[in-house]
Amino acid sequence: MTALPRYVPSSTSLRGARWRRSSRSNGMNNCVETAPLGAGPLTGLLAVRDSKNAAGPAVLFSPTAWEVFVDALR
Template structure:
């Protein structure tokens, strides 16, 4: 069994990802962006990247742990 990757070194390798920025972002590019991956081996995962470095790495989460993280911030 192969372990789920935890990140990709460049978010540009995530073909077809549609990145979304938080509606609370102030437009200064100091936010994170998320994309739900819906194709290939990473299908079903959520990618998170820094909006200041859109070609940089992206962290990968399965839905459950991401929802737990977001709920804990509320």
């Protein structure tokens, strides 16, 4: 069994990803963006990137790991 990647070096490689900015963003690009991945070997994962660097890396989360992370922040 091959382990899934934990990040991608450039979020531009996630073709077809529909990025969504946090509703808490104030328009200054100081937030994160998320995109559910629905194609290829990364199907079902959630990509997260820095909105200031749209071509930069993206961290990949399983849905459960993302929920745990967000709950811990609350």
